[in-house]
Each structure stands twice: as structure tokens, then as C-alpha cells.
Amino acid sequence: MPDEKRKVRISRFLSMVLRHQPDSVGLTLDEAGWADVDELIAACAARGRRFSRAELDHVVATNDKKRFAYSGDGRRIRASQGHSVPVRLGLEAAEPPDTLYHGTASATLPLILAEGLKPMSRQDVHLSADVETAVRVGSRHGRPVVLAVDARGLAAEGHVFRISANGVWLTDRVPPRWLRRHPTG
Incomplete structure (x- = not known):
């Protein structure tokens, strides 16, 4: 597992890529903001930002704000919210608290x-x-x-x-x- 500093660096980089600049690593998000995990890891490595699937799993699982989510089959990843690039997260309307x-x-x-x-x-x-x-x-x-x-x-x-x-x-x-x-x- 990555040390805390490395984990934070990976998390910040993922936030930038999955929320704001997927093109900075040559990645394209689908309309719901999903990216293929293997493509994400390869695209980041090609730009000098190497991390393993185990490190990615650790970052996703331990992020205190749960910024990232995997698809049900674990093959895709996306930011939970906060996008500046156009995505439709498919979230249903909900009745807010007072x-x-x-x-x-x-x-x-x-x-x-x-x-x-x-x-x-x-x-x-x-x-x-x-x-x-x-x-x-x-x-x-x-x-x-x-x-x-x-x-x-x-x-x-x-x-x-x-x-x-x-x-x-x-x-x-x-x-x-x-x-x-x-x-x-």
C-alpha cells in the first residue's frame, strides 16, 4: 500500500484527471463520467504518473471523502461529483433535509x-x-x-x-x- 504522501498525490492527480482534465493524460470519459480502469492506469503511466491497480484500489477505498467510485464490475472508475467537464452522473432527484x-x-x-x-x-x-x-x-x-x-x-x-x-x-x-x-x- 502507498504511504500517506503518495496516496494523497495519487488522489489529487485522480481528482484533476477524473473531474477536470481527462485529456491531460489522453483519456476520454463517457457521458456519465466513467473511465476504464486499465486505460486510466496506462494513460497515467504514459504521462509519468505510475501507480498500480492495488494502489488505486487503496486510494478509492480509503479516501476520507469517497471522491471516487468503481462500477459494479470494478472495471470502470469515476469521480463521485465535482466535475467541471460535462458529465451526467445519472443521480435521481432526492428530497433534501430541511x-x-x-x-x-x-x-x-x-x-x-x-x-x-x-x-x-x-x-x-x-x-x-x-x-x-x-x-x-x-x-x-x-x-x-x-x-x-x-x-x-x-x-x-x-x-x-x-x-x-x-x-x-x-x-x-x-x-x-x-x-x-x-x-x-
Whole structure:
């Protein structure tokens, strides 16, 4: 099994390839974001990023955010969400809980409160079911702020929610009237 630093490097590289730049290794994702595992390993090795199937299995199994998933037969892999390349994950609409959370950096708060949450370079806005996850997400970009999203009200207005394989809630956007600052952030 890879050491922790190698595991993180492989995971970050896979995120880049499977979410944003499959063409950087000469890979093409299908419309649902899947890539053939053997082709992925070979394409990465051809670009100087070598890892074994056992290392890939370890990264997929131990990733704390469950960023990647294998197909049922284990022959294909994809990112669970977060794509900037066009994919259709085939996620069914789901009834959200009353409140979901979004973690961000304090520097972005004024713009978000004025314009709402937008997918930016991704296909969807990402929301968390718990405050702790939102704090971790917000911490990646500076001093974290947590926003509570009135998901029930947003859904009643017609916004569709889906939940990814790793528990991230997805929706197209969140207008500012459905946001409030959570006391934690």
C-alpha cells in the first residue's frame, strides 16, 4: 500500500484527471463520467504518473471523502461529483433535509450573500448534510464561514436536489434569500 504522501498525490492527480482534465493524460470519459480502469492506469503511466491497480484500489477505498467510485464490475472508475467537464452522473432527484450547509471562506461571504451560491466552474453547487463537513470545506480557502441553506424552501420553489454516492448534496444554484449565516461560521 502507498504511504500517506503518495496516496494523497495519487488522489489529487485522480481528482484533476477524473473531474477536470481527462485529456491531460489522453483519456476520454463517457457521458456519465466513467473511465476504464486499465486505460486510466496506462494513460497515467504514459504521462509519468505510475501507480498500480492495488494502489488505486487503496486510494478509492480509503479516501476520507469517497471522491471516487468503481462500477459494479470494478472495471470502470469515476469521480463521485465535482466535475467541471460535462458529465451526467445519472443521480435521481432526492428530497433534501430541511437544512443543508455550505462552507466557504469569509472573503467570499459578501458576494455570496448578494448573488447566492453558483456552481462556478463546476456543474452543481455542493452542499453538506452537516456543519462539520461545511467547516472543513470552508477551511480549505481561508477562515471558514458556514451558511445554512433552507433546502426545504428551495425545493418547494422547484429546485431539484440530488445526492452523490459520497453524500454530497447537489443543486443548480441557491438564491440569496435561502441563505443565512450559521452561528458556527
